[in-house]
Amino acid sequence: MLSVRDLLLALLVVAIWGVNFVFIRWGVEAVPPLFLTGLRYLCAAVPAVFFIKRPKVGLTILITYGLAIGFAQFGLLFTAIKLGMPAGLASLVIQVQAFFTIALALVFLGEKLNRYQALGALVAIGGIVAIASERFEVTALVPLLMVILAAFFWGVANIASKKAGQIDMLSFVVWGSLVPILPLFALSLVVEGPTVIVASMTGIGMRTILVIAFNGYAATILGFGLWSYLLARYPASLIAPFSLLVPVAGIASTIVLLGETVSTLEILGSLLVFIGLLLNVFGPRLFAARVSSAP
Helix, strand or coil: CCCHHHHHHHHHHHHHHHHHHHHHHHHHHHCCHHHHHHHHHHHHHCCHHHCCCCCCCCHHHHHHHHHHHHHHHHHHHHHHHHCCCCHHHHHHHHHHHHHHHHHHHHHHCCCCCCHHHHHHHHHHHHHHHHHHCCCCCHHHHHHHHHHHHHHHHHHHHHHHHHHHCCCCHHHHHHHHCCCCHHHHHHHHHHHCCHHHHHHHHHCCCHHHHHHHHHHHHHHHHHHHHHHHHHHHHCCHHHHHHHHHHHHHHHHHHHHHHHCCCCCHHHHHHHHHHHHHHHHHHHHHHHHHHHHHHCC
16 A cells, blocks of 8 residues: 555656646747757756766666667657647557557567457557547658557567666666767757757747756656656556556646647547556456456
């Protein structure tokens, strides 16, 4: 059972990660998305990297994690939101990383798939198909596919984390944040161009500075730091379900702060994705309870 303080900390992490989708939308309106992602990780790594020891993990795992989570996942996510993917919907679709993680764990870690995980994946896929059915135009479909691809790379990062073993995860996140900075800035120069980058930095406002700071320090360092603290104190099965509240907070905050709306079909698809996630998280526990109560 969580203490009242730790319950409030878990809800704080959920709120930070949920409302961060609003900050991402604000950020990409003023700064090119790839460059903004680079700034996020620059803030996450500096100055923390000078005060936190490097994690005891192989360089290959650290680089894989950094490139997957920073360069690929958030680079794709920020760009997708810039291209028109609703921030609230993105906060939900990105959660299909759970199923990519399961699939990758089957291949690389030898883990087994249970019936509830398989059923949850099928239900969630049905939800994604429902959402995609309204986005057959290239301008609408491409951002959705980018978020799905971002979810895949989040799964890759999760596998890298599992390969790292029992280490200081805050240290892992901070040092992993060093990895994507130069690749993101280099790709930004090529794709977004120095003229756009300089213009965005020349006219930078306080809201954009707040966005960069919130992404780097609150969403990355504080969010992952508190999450790691909770995982260290309690069973993962008790803490992991709180991640299901992130899209709830994300969608609610984008409706209130951005005025986003969703269609009936998107609501239906979102419900299916959420039900699929619920089956993935709680299904094995329900199955175990049924088995233990059987005569």
